[in-house]
Amino acid sequence: MRKVILLLSLLLNVIIVSAQNISGTLVGEDGAPISFANVVLLSSRDSAFVQGTISNEQGAFSIAEAGGNNILRISCLGFVTVTQAYTRYPVTIVMHEDANMMEEVVVNGHRPAYKLTSEGLQTNVQGTVLSKMGTADDVLKHIPGLQKKNSGYEVFGKGSPIIYVNGRLLRDLSELDQLKSEDIKNVELITSPGVKYDATVKAVVKITTKPIKGEGFGFDVRSGYNQWEYAGFVEQLNWNYRRNKLDIFGTVYYRKSEGYSESWFTQDTRVDTLWHQNNYQFAKTDVSNFTNIVGVNYAFDENNSIGAKYTLKANPDGKYHTIFNTDMYADGEYYDYLANDLNATAYYNPSHLVNVYYKGKISETEIDFNADYLFDKSSDNTVQDEKSSNKEDRLVTSTNKLRNELFAAKLVLSHPLFGGNVVAGAEYTHTEREDDYINPEGYVLTSFSQLKEQNISPFLEYNRDTPIGQLSVGTRYEWVNFDYYEDGEYMDGQSRSFGNFFPSISLGSEIGKVQLQLSYSAKTRRPSYQQLSNNVMYANRFTLQSGNPRLKHEIIHNVSLMGAWQFMQFSLDYTDRRDAIIYWGEQVEDNPAATLISFKNLNSLKSVSAFMSLAPKFGIWAPQLSFGVQKQWLNLETSTGILRMNKPLFTGAFNNTFNFNHGWVVSAEMNYQSKGDTENCSETKNVFYVDAGITKFFFNDKLSVKLSGTDLFHGMKSGNRMYYNKASSLQISQYDSRQVMFTVRYKFNATRNKYKGSGAGESEKERL
Known part of the structure; x- marks a missing residue:
């Protein structure tokens, strides 16, 4: 009996060895993963093909049931092909760039x-x-x-x-x-x-x-000047010091910009009286942005590194000046003229963002951990002097103070499994926001709100090659606890807790030379904290603006088909937005002549879109022609009946790039968007604009000089008609979008840091 058990054990061991999984990770000389490389298993006896796969986004690969064969051939465009026998797995394979191939690619x-x-x-x-x-x-x-x-x-x-x-x-x-x-x-x-x-x-x-080699100190500097109606400047310094496994790096960035916009719009409000407004608005901004980044990164080996990065934004005060004039009519009779002169100053306290990360590998398991902390405070003071020709004048002042604090952490684990790759992880965010709005005159409500939110989101995804293509299946569960306080009092009606599953599935395959990917996903759109605010902003005595603390989050279902063939790419999408968030207006309860612009949820908003791009190459000329169409189905209920907002919107672009000899590059881009309907807004103007640029490189590309222009024919003008319950508005706007910019850039030993931190809580940062 013992001999039988021994024989079975030996036989089982042979089977296990024969069915051994061959797995590993492909990395470049800089430690960066090499994605989508061809990995082929060859016969140990005669080097015949056995089976193959491709590396995933993290550079990992796995081949099941090796059958005793152990020769791998790995190839990827731009790298030297590796053919070698391996005896122990998992293995990390370092691939070297093919200088001859890269030169051939360029030429x-x-x-x-x-x-x-x-x-x-x-x-x-x-x-x-x-x-x-x-x-x-x-x-x-x-x-x-x-x-x-x-x-x-x-x-x-x-x-x-x-x-x-x-x-x-x-x-x-x-x-x-x-x-x-x-x-x-x-x-x-x-x-x-x-x-x-x-x-x-x-x-x-x-x-x-792309990886940049070299050690020691390196930097690149850039200086830009743009001019049209107003002058603007941009100054930037990137620096990096690398010694062995250590990187210390940073960026100093400053931009000053001034701009304006002009708008002409009318608004009709249909209540017991037909109120008609003719408005003119001129808005000028003068803002500067200063960003300083410093960080450190240490790579223990090719697979393990840690780092920390600190970003400081210390923006100078921003200045905003707006002229807003209104002719008011009641049932066709002249009622009043309002002249508003608004001056606002935005005060920015330094904003602090810290990220720490660890990215590593233990056996076959890849680990990616990030933690972020964000803190910022800002305030703005507004003085609005409103003169009336027939009624009393008003001086409206307001102060709005904001304080945001966020902590977030994210852990992602990746491991080969059953010939594929499983990704599991979780993300946690904790957000606190204080919003203090004061109007001493009492024309709008003074309020102090506090918002606290926690979000816990575990997720799981599995990817592998199948006989019909590359399959990816996953799901994400998000649990949210939202607490809302008004003047220190907990508001049960606005506070809520909820959880949702968000599945996704995709299949990528090839039919001949056509690459295809079919996918489905469920997503959400949560209201921003500004949209949830109950602060009431004063435009004039007939138009106010506020958020809506009772907004629900959207659930978005999407089916998408993407394809590529040679120089052609296309996509087709179907989207259903449940509880879609749209801009909306209702009349003020005790003053129906005044419209409060806010937000609301629609039950459902369905749309389809199709897009195609052609990008051939003819010698020095690389053109790209893109065009698409988007159409929604919306029957909008208003007090005057149902409006059908179903007109499609077309878009197109024709980009041209010419790569001449001796370091000259010329570009010209043309863009077009047609009239059409989006949500409860009708775009009433066709938009067409042209950008162009010319660049000259010197000293083996170390120095470059660029002259560029945007919106050369001043065609970036918008027109939109908004529909509300008892009101509608038509607005025509033009912007200070036409400008010419001159940029000089110089680089010296421009080694770049190897920092791999990806951040956490990014959606919350956007909402803030």
């Missing part, structure tokens, strides 16, 4: 420009003309599916994305202007984010920078 352009990854569409920047554009802000204008807006970027049909650089989320989009395009390796656009992202995230832009 001949063999590297594919676009590909679908496990999450979204990736655009290569390194070795292409995009690396010569200037900054990350310039590069993102050329990413298919992204649209440049006044306030930042939008993903067509998705809204504003969050943007990561090497896994670290950007809270301030001015940082895009601080990152050089030549340092970018690729940009990935994710339109259906998985469960590891906060449930409020509907789209993601991931920027990955």
Whole structure:
């Protein structure tokens, strides 16, 4: 019997060895993971192909049932192919850049420009003309599916994305202007984010920078000057000191900007009297931004590193001046003329943000931990002098003080499992906000509110290759406890606790040379703290503005199909927003002539969007033609009946880049957006604007000079008609968007830090 047991044990051991999982991680010379490399298992007897896989986003791979074979061949464009036998697993394989291949890419352009990854569409920047554009802000204008807006970027049909650089989320989009395009390796656009992202995230832009070698002290400096109606300046210094495993780094950034906007709008209020307003507004801003970043990073080995980073924002006081004049009519008869002159000063206390992180690997388990602390205070004083031709004059003063404090922590674990990869983790945030609003004259209510929120979010995701493609399945549970206090008193009606599951599933595959990805996700949109505020802002005696503490959060269901073929990319989306948050107006109860602009929830808002981009290359010319359409279905209930807000909105862009010899790069971008309906707003004007730039590089790209212009023909004018319950408004606006900028940049031994902190509680920071 003992011999039988021994024989069975030996047989079982042979089976286990034969079915051994071959797993490991691919990294570059800088320790950064190498994603989506081809990993092939070869026969130990004759080097014949056995089976293969690709590395995931973290560079991890796993091949089940090796059958005693142990030769691996790993290949990835831009790196030297590795072919080697291994006997112990998991293994960490360091891949070296192929200098000849990279030179070939630069000269001949063999590297594919676009590909679908496990999450979204990736655009290569390194070795292409995009690396010569200037900054990350310039590069993102050329990413298919992204649209440049006044306030930042939008993903067509998705809204504003969050943007990561090497896994670290950007809270301030001015940082895009601080990152050089030549340092970018690729940009990935994710339109259906998985469960590891906060449930409020509907789209993601991931920027990955290329590794920079070298030690010692390095820096790059940039100085910019722009001029049109007003002058503006930008000054920036990035510095880094590297010695062996230690990095000490920092950024000093200053920007001064002045701008204006002009608006002409009418408003009709239909109550017992038809009130008609003709308004003119001129608003001027004068603001400066100062940011100082310092951090330290220590890499124990290729897989383990820790670091800390401190960001200080000490912005000077901001100045705002607004002229707001109104002609008022009652049932067609002239009623009054109101002349408002508003002066506001924003006072910013220093804002502090600290991030600490650990990123490492124990056996086959990868660990990513981040903790963040944020504290800031600000206040603004407003003096509004309102002159009336027929009624009493008013002097309206207000003071608004804000205090925000946030602690957040996030832990993500990744481990190979059953030939795939499982990701598990949790995120915790604790937020406190104080909002003190004072109006001594009593024209609007004085209030002091306190908001406290805790959010606990565990998540689980599994990814693996299947016979029909790469499958990803996950779910995220978010539990929220929200406490609302008014003048120190707990408000039970506005306070609430709730929990929701947010599942996601995606399948990526190839049909011939066409790459496809089909996905479903459930997301949420939570009201910002400003939208939940009950502060009442005074525009004039007929128009007030406030938040709504009773707003519910949206639940968003989305089905998306993405595809790529050679130089063509396309997407098709269907979205259903339950309890959609929209801008809304109701009449003041004791004064129906006055409209209170606030927010409300709609039961459901459904829409579809389609987008296509073509990006071929003809010698020195790299054009990109993009076009899309978005259509919603909304029957809006108002006091005058049901309005059908179903008119589609079209968008298009034609970007051109010319990479001439001897360091000259020229670009011209044209953008168009048509009339159409979004939520309860009808866009009434077609918008068309043109940007252009020319860049010259000197001394092996160490020095660059760029002359650029935005909105050269001053076409960035907006028109929108808003519909409320008993009122509607039409507003036409133009902005100080046309300007010319001259930028000089110089770099010396520009080694870049290896900091890998990605932050925590990012959605809460955005809400604050």
